Amino acid sequence: MVRKHARRAVKAAFALALAIPIVLGGTANAKTTASPTIVVGTKNFTEAFVLGQLYKQALEAKGFKVGYKENIGSSELLDTALTSGKVNFAPEYTGILALNLARVKPAPKSAAATFAAAKRFEERRGFTLLKQTPFFDADSFAVLKTTAAKYGLKKISDLKKVPKLSYAGYPECDKRITCLLGLKQVYGLKNIKFVQLGTIPVTKLIDQGKVTGGDIFTTEPAFATGKYVALADDKHIFGFQNVAPVVSKKIVAAYGAKFVSAVNAVSAKLTNAAMIAMNKAVAVDKKTPAAVAKAFLQANGLL
Amino acid sequence: MIGLLAGGPVIPDFGAGSKCETENQAFCWSWVSAHWGDTLQPALLQHLKLTGIAVAIGFAIAFGAALLAYRYRRLDQPIGLFADFLYTIPSLALFQLLVPITGITVTTVEIALVAYTLLILYRNILEGLRGVPAEVREAAKGMGLTGPQTLLRVELPLATPAIVAGLRIATVSTISIATVAAFILPEGLGRPIYIGITQDVFKTEIIAAGALTIVLALAADALLIALQRLVTPWRRA
Amino acid sequence: MILADTFDWSTFPDAIRFIGDHPGLLWDKSLEQLHLSGVALGIALLIALPLGVVLGHFRRGSLIAITVANFGRALPSLVLIAFFLLVSTNFFWDNTAALVILAIPPILTNSYFAVEGVDRSVVEAARGMGMAGRQILLRVELPLALPLIFAGIRIAAVFVIATATIAAIAGGGGLGDIIVNQATYRLSGLVAASLCVSLLAFGAAFVLAVTRKLLSHSFVSDD
Numbered sequence: 001m002v003r004k005h006a007r008r009a010v011k012a013a014f015a016l017a018l019a020i021p022i023v024l025g026g027t028a029n030a031k032t033t034a035s036p037t038i039v040v041g042t043k044n045f046t047e048a049f050v051l052g053q054l055y056k057q058a059l060e061a062k063g064f065k066v067g068y069k070e071n072i073g074s075s076e077l078l079d080t081a082l083t084s085g086k087v088n089f090a091p092e093y094t095g096i097l098a099l100n101l102a103r104v105k106p107a108p109k110s111a112a113a114t115f116a117a118a119k120r121f122e123e124r125r126g127f128t129l130l131k132q133t134p135f136f137d138a139d140s141f142a143v144l145k146t147t148a149a150k151y152g153l154k155k156i157s158d159l160k161k162v163p164k165l166s167y168a169g170y171p172e173c174d175k176r177i178t179c180l181l182g183l184k185q186v187y188g189l190k191n192i193k194f195v196q197l198g199t200i201p202v203t204k205l206i207d208q209g210k211v212t213g214g215d216i217f218t219t220e221p222a223f224a225t226g227k228y229v230a231l232a233d234d235k236h237i238f239g240f241q242n243v244a245p246v247v248s249k250k251i252v253a254a255y256g257a258k259f260v261s262a263v264n265a266v267s268a269k270l271t272n273a274a275m276i277a278m279n280k281a282v283a284v285d286k287k288t289p290a291a292v293a294k295a296f297l298q299a300n301g302l303l
Numbered sequence: 304m305i306g307l308l309a310g311g312p313v314i315p316d317f318g319a320g321s322k323c324e325t326e327n328q329a330f331c332w333s334w335v336s337a338h339w340g341d342t343l344q345p346a347l348l349q350h351l352k353l354t355g356i357a358v359a360i361g362f363a364i365a366f367g368a369a370l371l372a373y374r375y376r377r378l379d380q381p382i383g384l385f386a387d388f389l390y391t392i393p394s395l396a397l398f399q400l401l402v403p404i405t406g407i408t409v410t411t412v413e414i415a416l417v418a419y420t421l422l423i424l425y426r427n428i429l430e431g432l433r434g435v436p437a438e439v440r441e442a443a444k445g446m447g448l449t450g451p452q453t454l455l456r457v458e459l460p461l462a463t464p465a466i467v468a469g470l471r472i473a474t475v476s477t478i479s480i481a482t483v484a485a486f487i488l489p490e491g492l493g494r495p496i497y498i499g500i501t502q503d504v505f506k507t508e509i510i511a512a513g514a515l516t517i518v519l520a521l522a523a524d525a526l527l528i529a530l531q532r533l534v535t536p537w538r539r540a
Numbered sequence: 541m542i543l544a545d546t547f548d549w550s551t552f553p554d555a556i557r558f559i560g561d562h563p564g565l566l567w568d569k570s571l572e573q574l575h576l577s578g579v580a581l582g583i584a585l586l587i588a589l590p591l592g593v594v595l596g597h598f599r600r601g602s603l604i605a606i607t608v609a610n611f612g613r614a615l616p617s618l619v620l621i622a623f624f625l626l627v628s629t630n631f632f633w634d635n636t637a638a639l640v641i642l643a644i645p646p647i648l649t650n651s652y653f654a655v656e657g658v659d660r661s662v663v664e665a666a667r668g669m670g671m672a673g674r675q676i677l678l679r680v681e682l683p684l685a686l687p688l689i690f691a692g693i694r695i696a697a698v699f700v701i702a703t704a705t706i707a708a709i710a711g712g713g714g715l716g717d718i719i720v721n722q723a724t725y726r727l728s729g730l731v732a733a734s735l736c737v738s739l740l741a742f743g744a745a746f747v748l749a750v751t752r753k754l755l756s757h758s759f760v761s762d763d
Contacts, residue, residue, distance in 0.1 A: 044501075045501070071485075076722075269311075271312060277314045278317070300312050388738070393719060395716060396737075399727075482616045496618060509625075510623070517615060
């Protein structure tokens with residue numbers, strides 16, 4: 001008798017303990033059958049946060065409801081998030097789409113061609129690209145101005161003159177034709193040493209002479225200081241990297257022209273100068289991406 | 304500095320950071336007071352919420368499992384081994400593994416956090432119950448108490464110190480593991496720490512968020528000790 | 541080409557395949573992690589073990605032992621690693637220092653309470669037989685305290701090995717490098733690397749168990 005009660009009590013406690021997380025999990029993943037929510041996804045660096053906030057706040061100002069998944073990670077992970085439906089709006093770099101995901105050969109020779117190739121790729125998969133931004137944030141082979149003067153470097157092909165060549169790049173770089181593989185194969189810099197970037201900023205590694213040059217993105221605040229110069233990418237391995245929002249076709253169909261024009265209005269204002277200024281405000285002056293995006297949108301009548 | 308290009312965007316003045324911030328000096332109070340509301344406080348509250356939910360759910364599950372293992376001794380090894388195994392999965396890996404299943408959500412983080420609390424809580428609750436001397440249980444039976452009554456009025460109260468010890472360890476380690484969650488979900492005090500690390504090792508943000516995490520853990524520990532004294536006034540801690 | 545990483549039944553066979561395809565990588569990273577963990581554990585043992593044992597023998601400093609344990613537990617690993625990054629950019633020693641601090645509390649606490657908790661009557665008997673303090677420590681208290689001491693070392697070892705995974709975020713290397721780089725190594729790599737971490741942890745626990753058996757045999761045979 002006693003044991004039966006004890007067993008019942010134990011079973012009840014156990015069942016309850018299991019039920020709570022199941023219910024919580026279920027309500028968290030409840031699917032809405034109403035129109036799909038716009039879910040913006042971003043990568044995990046300053047410029048990505050700024051872009052995400054810009055589009056999110058601009059859309060919210062026009063009355064759209066926007067979900068926000070920040071900090072997803074590299075392009076590959078963001079793409080997975082798109083195809084698995086976790087996000088349906090992701091600002092991405094056209095060059096990465098065309099060269100790394102779509103693997104278009106030969107590499108497109110202009111920004112417009114890159115955009116067209118990227119758009120064709122995404123439209124085959126149920127997404128589309130909205131208008132691209134004026135600014136481009138490409139990888140670079142950046143060196144100290146003093147280094148460039150020392151070896152007479154103006155373009156990446158000039159690097160053949162440098163002994164013990166080394167390049168600091170991001171973890172995904174050593175597998176990409178738009179990065180290390182391009183330097184090795186397209187430019188013929190076969191003996192280049194690759195240093196993977198972790199937590200130490202690339203500028204510090206360059207400053208300390210630990211590498212010949214490194215990957216400073218073209219809209220990084222570092223270029224505002226005048227210490228560095230990005231060598232000309234004469235063989236265009238870094239491609240053209242304007243930003244275009246990758247959006248699920250369902251979202252465009254659901255929200256139509258008002259949505260598209262709101263997004264394009266933001267993209268049109270994003271020049272290199274604007275992005276460098278915003279990146280500097282966050283990375284150097286330690287403002288939050290949300291505040292910086294808000295100030296920019298307000299100054300340009302988009303909020 | 305306002306930049307006006309023909310037909311281009313208006314670039315407002317975002318406000319220069321203080322000298323302390325731009326030069327990444329040791330600790331900038333100006334940054335802390337400026338960003339308490341938009342960065343530090345939300346992170347702290349998110350961290351509290353993540354920890355609270357995880358410990359509560361973990362406790363419920365571990366409690367049920369421990370009761371089961373208390374009655375049916377043969378269940379102890381499989382349950383214990385399972386919890387043991389969960390504990391050795393690196394948190395960075397478990398968080399990422401769950402993302403394809405439950406998305407980049409609080410749920411994902413909670414599932415992982417709960418998994419890590421199970422081992423400590425299960426072991427401590429079970430050991431606490433087992434630590435009750437047989438004579439005491441016999442005495443209760445002799446007094447006519449039923450099984451559940453004995454559990455409620457005798458065994459559990461005597462097991463409380465061990466249970467609270469387990470809660471303390473589980474809470475403090477959850478607070479610690481929750482900082483790693485910021486790798487996949489930008490919530491909690493781990494987020495300012497990650498941002499600080501990737502933004503040129505921004506000292507102030509790292510120190511501020513780190514100190515908050517430590518204080519949170521110590522406060523939670525102290526609170527649970529006080530709770531134990533309340534619940535078991537006959538014991539001196 | 542669509543890169544869709546789902547977590548399903550194929551993930552585990554994929555992980556095994558990953559191990560087969562990248563044995564060198566996993567081996568190198570495992571060694572890195574063991575190196576980091578081993579150095580940290582070694583330093584922690586050098587500091588905490590003698591301290592705990594001696595304090596326990598003289599029955600002084602229970603407050604220290606308890607406070608260190610409590611405070612040490614409240615130090616989140618990521619925070620410690622980040623703090624040391626602020627001080628130095630030598631990644632190896634940053635991470636090692638953080639791991640040492642995390643390893644000390646369980647070793648210190650357990651050694652203290654293990655020695656202090658030895659049955660007083662046994663100690664008294666030994667004293668009655670004319671043993672000096674040091675002999676009591678070495679031939680009576682330590683052998684009896686061995687299980688609890690080793691339990692503390694085991695806790696510290698498993699914890700350090702698991703936490704060393706996070707060190708990858710701060711340049712510490714090890715299997716964490718694979719785990720944080722899902723873009724390159726995918727979920728199969730992540731699972732493979734995690735399995736390796738678990739293996740390392742269990743391996744360390746096993747080695748410690750064997751060491752303990754050997755030590756307790758040698759203590760016994762001393763008589």
